[in-house]
Amino acid sequence: MIADYAFSYAPGKLILSGEHAVVYGHPAIAATLDRGIRIAVAKKTFVDGKHSRGPTLRATGLGFVCDVKPDPAGEGPEVLRKALTRLVELFGERVSELELVVESAIPGGRGLGSSASLSVAMIRGVCRFFGETISCDIEAELAMELERIFHGNPSGIDHTVITRGGLLRYEKTESIRVEPIICPRPLRFAVGLASPHGGTLQAVQALKERFARHQKVYEHAFTGIRQIVEEMQMALTAGKLYAVGELMNLNQGYLNALGVSTPELEALCGIARNRGALGAKLTGAGCGGAVIALVDGDPTDVADAFRAAGFLAFLAECKTN
Numbered sequence: 001m002i003a004d005y006a007f008s009y010a011p012g013k014l015i016l017s018g019e020h021a022v023v024y025g026h027p028a029i030a031a032t033l034d035r036g037i038r039i040a041v042a043k044k045t046f047v048d049g050k051h052s053r054g055p056t057l058r059a060t061g062l063g064f065v066c067d068v069k070p071d072p073a074g075e076g077p078e079v080l081r082k083a084l085t086r087l088v089e090l091f092g093e094r095v096s097e098l099e100l101v102v103e104s105a106i107p108g109g110r111g112l113g114s115s116a117s118l119s120v121a122m123i124r125g126v127c128r129f130f131g132e133t134i135s136c137d138i139e140a141e142l143a144m145e146l147e148r149i150f151h152g153n154p155s156g157i158d159h160t161v162i163t164r165g166g167l168l169r170y171e172k173t174e175s176i177r178v179e180p181i182i183c184p185r186p187l188r189f190a191v192g193l194a195s196p197h198g199g200t201l202q203a204v205q206a207l208k209e210r211f212a213r214h215q216k217v218y219e220h221a222f223t224g225i226r227q228i229v230e231e232m233q234m235a236l237t238a239g240k241l242y243a244v245g246e247l248m249n250l251n252q253g254y255l256n257a258l259g260v261s262t263p264e265l266e267a268l269c270g271i272a273r274n275r276g277a278l279g280a281k282l283t284g285a286g287c288g289g290a291v292i293a294l295v296d297g298d299p300t301d302v303a304d305a306f307r308a309a310g311f312l313a314f315l316a317e318c319k320t321n
């Protein structure tokens, strides 16, 4: 039965180790955040006195307010209009009747999975509206279709952790391998926001160009990151947060060497470590975005130190089983 409206939710994510290397077939560890994107889906009402041709989307909290219609006259970011057009291709013309009202608690362009969370929440909202149940695998496949619009050719780690939830190791070679990780300790973070990055696609592409110029050197870095992921998986399973933090610091060193850190991100890492964080690193694409600082206990002090230095910050806890 078709309801009058439906609600959906998808969390954000953070990457504990292995971002960028994961694009080159190495493993990475990611977890879902305890904040995300909510969508209310309903039959469209009148927009500006007339119906627009496609579905409409209104969003707040992504760092901008937009009103998107997938017709040429529609206002709003091109990429969101394309995503809505793809949603119609995936679910059929019936989606053109819909209005999606999006509220995000994840800032956009910060490596915290806002586009993957939006993709998954849109799929869930449309399915729920039409009373359709889909498997986790199909949900991930459909989310990947939208993620391709946002990121070109993503590794798939973001929407995979978001559809499955929890803490996991992800590796994509010829096939995808996902392994849940159970950590006996809570993973608590202070998240410090730097300036938004210029897009995951751009960060991945720029690294690809550097990789092509110094392939052997970059391969060494990726092998080092692989080793960090292996050791971090063991440390997480054993609940050894001190080791997890140390490995995050090491990973940050590699990310800086890969050219995806910035002075702001380095400053945030320094603030967190000086204030007693077990480890701190950028998360996601880098080139701006956010730093996650792992804390044994209450992360409020570290978040306050970020704020005292002029950065926005929030506390986060990851689901660990």
Ligand code: MEV
Pocket: 015, 018, 019, 020, 021, 022, 023, 111, 151, 153, 154, 155, 156, 157, 158, 200, 204, 283, 284, 285
């Ligand atoms: C983005 O959250 C993570 C990257 O590794 C890109 C990807 O995996 O597609 C930078």
